[in-house]
Amino acid sequence: MLYSGISWSADGFTVDVIDERGERRQPSRLFGPRHTQELIRYLHGFAGELAAVVDSTNGVLDGRMMAEGLTVYRADPQHLGERPPFAAAPAEDIAAAARRGLGALTRLERHRGTQTGREPDLAEFARISEQALAEATERRTCVSRGSGERREISLTFDDGLQPPYTGQVLDILRRYDVPATFFCTGMYATAYPEYLARMLEEGHGIGNHTWSHPLLFELTRSQLVEQLDRTNEAIATAAGGRAPTLFRPLRLAHSGSAGLARRIGTHHRAVGRRPGRLADARRGHHCHRRGRAGPARLHRAAARQRRRPLADGGGPGPDDRGAAGARFQHRSGRAAAGRTGTSTHTCRRTRRAPYAFHHLHSDRQAPDVPGKPWHHDYEHSTQTDRSATMVHALHYLDGLSTDTSSLVVLPGSHRERADKAARVHLGTDPLPGEVVLEELPPGSTVVLHSALFHARRPRPGGLGKPRYFVDASYCEVGPLWPPVKPYWRYMLRRARELNLAPDRPELFTELTFAEYGGAA
Structure with a gap:
């Protein structure tokens, strides 16, 4: 066993x-x-x-x-x-x-x-919560149903998110022009930001359904607040909008802060909304924070929100999920001006996701060093599955100028599922659609998808100045990633010993790596 x-x-x-x-x-x-x-x-x-x-x-x-x-x-x-x-x-x-x-x-x-086997506990907590529910309803911090004066319903979904079903539900709602409210868990909000963006774009509301869908009556007050606050942050970050103002409890909840009801019972009719083509609404109830928008305003607010325009004029496609669709961007530090400026080239939205540090190296490249031919740095050796993202951050300490070699990238090439060396035979020759970065101020950072083909093109005649840079890479947590150096465990352990990321201990985890397969 x-x-x-x-x-x-x-x-x-x-x-x-x-x-x-x-x-x-x-x-x-x-x-x-x-x-x-x-x-x-x-x-x-x-x-x-x-x-x-x-x-x-x-x-x-x-x-x-x-x-x-x-x-x-x-x-x-x-x-x-x-x-x-x-x-x-x-x-x-x-x-x-x-x-x-x-x-x-x-x-x-x-x-x-x-909840298997805990139904009697849930029923008992619902019973002893009746008074708290009545008080919360009177204060209008809990909404169980509409007034019944109009032929309106509120259609809600307690949604994971979960492909392919979330997309199928959204397709049906769009076909019949029906708005709804999706109460989402924080865990999957970080994983599927494209669904949240679509919900806002198509006029739906988004609410809070906790982070991990726990049995809430077993949580302490601080644990419950943490579940709610972290989920609000995740939804706001992933969807590019404001945090939700509605919370849908799971079967039964008790809460302790921010205007939520202290104890909330279950099995109440859904909140009223507006005339609909649907015969019934899912049963449930919603709680919202005191002083925020009520449920009747949530749909109108959501309908006004739209996904922020992207630099290349479109939203994520099937191969552009979250950070996997980030082509490249560079951020330039302008110390003389006392601020940081940002310049973005055909860059899609990135999403907040758990990433682990993969490797880092630095280099001083003399003017007479040959350029590096076209290549990419995505580390999965089969190069057939790009569902997990890897990103590289190239830090140019002295910047780039006409006196140093240039960085050349090929936008969109991360979708090709090609081997790292597929274009090596082309050297650093110009390619159709390439973008050349040769004027970056000191302290600039170029962030790119690791599967994006790029090259270092030297100056003719080996003239100019040396180029200094630091290359750091990060891999999305999920699959096992191959280390690139035999001393990878020491690097991660040393980073933890130095407490380099006190708020992000997962950044230097060893759990996301396979064993080193190269020569020691």
């Missing part, structure tokens, strides 16, 4: 698999929220019977795992130690709890979800 503990954090899902002796079958794996299918395939890859175990704060993954044929259990607080303020219990602790006594955990049923 194998026991898989699955925890969540701001960066995605960590998986630990142990056997009956408590020994790990594989090193811990971190999967980004966009890579849940890869996580499920990973678990299916183990031979023998496997129990996939989540804790009661993780309600965004169990349904998908059960739909794919995995056996899923829930570990409740009494089976685990103290949880962090914004994360599940560690994956290794969850796996160990299953190994100690799988029979003490709750096996989840697909039609009942994470």
Whole structure:
């Protein structure tokens, strides 16, 4: 028997698999929220019977795992130690709890979800919350239904987000010109910003549905506030708009700050909206922060919001998801002016996603050093899957000028799924559509998708000045990335020892790397 503990954090899902002796079958794996299918395939890859175990704060993954044929259990607080303020219990602790006594955990049923076996608790908390619900409704911080004076309904979706279903729902709503409100989890808002942008563009509202879809009555007040605030931040960042003003509780919630009701019951009719072509609305209720826009205004506000115009005149296409569609941009520091200026070339919107540091190197390139031919630096060796993003930040300490070699990039070439050396035979020859960067002030940084073909074109005759630069790269958390140097573990460990990113410990994690495959 194998026991898989699955925890969540701001960066995605960590998986630990142990056997009956408590020994790990594989090193811990971190999967980004966009890579849940890869996580499920990973678990299916183990031979023998496997129990996939989540804790009661993780309600965004169990349904998908059960739909794919995995056996899923829930570990409740009494089976685990103290949880962090914004994360599940560690994956290794969850796996160990299953190994100690799988029979003490709750096996989840697909039609009942994470709440399997906790329905009596939910009903009791709904009962004791009736007075708090009435008080919140009187204060208009909780809305259960409209006045009933007009033939209007509010159509709402408690939405993951989850492809392909979110897109299919949006297609139907657009076909019939029906607005709706999507209550989204923060975990998947960071993973699928293109859906949020489309919702705003097509006139829908977006609300808060917590970060990880936990059993809310088991959270402390501070843990609940963290779930709500982090989700608001994620939605505002991903969608390029304001934070939501509506929160839809999960079955039942208790809250403790910012004007939310203290205790909120469930099973109330949906909030009124406007005449619709639909026969019924999903049952539920919404809470919003005191002093903010109410539910009747949410749709009108959302309809006025549009995705910000992009430099090349379009939104993300099928191969331009989030940062994967970022072609390139450069930021130039202007110390003399006392400010930082930004110049952007055909740059698509980037999204906030969990990234890990991959590698860094620096160089001084003399004027007589030959240029570097056309190449890209995307590190997955098969070069067939670009669903995970890698970016390079090229820092030019002295800038670029007519006295140094220039940087040449080929916009759009990151979509080709080509080998790194596919254009090496062309040297640094000019190519159709190329963009030349040769005038950048000191301190400039060029950020580009690592799969974008680029070259360093030397000055004729080897004249001019040396070029100094630092090259740092970052990879999206999810798949295992190959290290480029045999001492990669030392680099990451040293960065952690120096506390280079105190607010981003995941930046220097080792969990997203495979073993080094080159010569030592």
